[in-house]
Amino acid sequence: MKVLVLSPHTDDSELGAGGTVSRLKREGHEIFYVAFSSCDESLPSSKQGMLKKEFEQVMELVDPTEYYLLDYTVRRFNERRQDVLDDLIMIRNEIQPDIVIGPSLDDFHQDHIVVANEMIRAFKTVSSIITYELPWNHVNFETEMFYKLTESDISRKIEQLSMYESQIEEKNRLYFRDEYISGLASVRGVQCNSHYAEAFSVVRWSQ
Ligand SMILES: [Zn+2]
Numbered sequence: 620m621k622v623l624v625l626s627p628h629t630d631d632s633e634l635g636a637g638g639t640v641s642r643l644k645r646e647g648h649e650i651f652y653v654a655f656s657s658c659d660e661s662l663p664s665s666k667q668g669m670l671k672k673e674f675e676q677v678m679e680l681v682d683p684t685e686y687y688l689l690d691y692t693v694r695r696f697n698e699r700r701q702d703v704l705d706d707l708i709m710i711r712n713e714i715q716p717d718i719v720i721g722p723s724l725d726d727f728h729q730d731h732i733v734v735a736n737e738m739i740r741a742f743k744t745v746s747s748i749i750t751y752e753l754p755w756n757h758v759n760f761e762t763e764m765f766y767k768l769t770e771s772d773i774s775r776k777i778e779q780l781s782m783y784e785s786q787i788e789e790k791n792r793l794y795f796r797d798e799y800i801s802g803l804a805s806v807r808g809v810q811c812n813s814h815y816a817e818a819f820s821v822v823r824w825s826q
Pocket residue numbers: 627628631728731
């Protein structure tokens with residue numbers, strides 16, 4: 620199965636679906652990654668390019684078949700909505716993914732919702748689409764699907780996220796803490812009789 624993972628900013632899909640991507644890779648599926656922005660504008664001038672380097676390190680760990688890092692400006696995706704759609708259509712035609720994992724339609728981050736909407740426009744008739752959970756961005760999130768995960772999947776997720784020093788040291792993001800990552804995975808695991816899991820909303824499912 621070909622799996623396309625969409626990340627508005629470099630760390631989003633690792634936070635929302637890093638354990639599931641680890642499982643899918645472990646099971647032999649082909650993984651493709653697209654990140655739309657390395658968010659240089661949100662970093663101090665002395666740290667320009669830091670998120671790009673961190674993302675490249677994470678990609679070495681994830682080891683996808685292919686990954687793309689695009690150059691959209693953080694918080695301004697809406698000004699280039701049609702470009703986002705055009706990029707997704709080009710990637711769709713090239714990869715023909717069976718399943719797309721992307722941001723939620725219930726995600727209130729201004730860039731995430733642009734990617735969520737254009738993802739559905741681009742893939743709604745050709746791929747299954749599920750969306751990941753980033754609890755700090757939701758008012759509501761429907762947990763319709765669970766991927767059961769092992770301890771090693773969660774360890775790999777924690778390892779991936781530990782690469783984002785810019786977010787941990789510079790920004791002190793609470794959702795990069797190990798106890799948050801394993802805690803949420805435990806909660807989602809309890810809901811599906813597994814030690815760990817990640818939850819998803821289902822937009823389209825066709826097999
Ligand atoms: Zn983001």
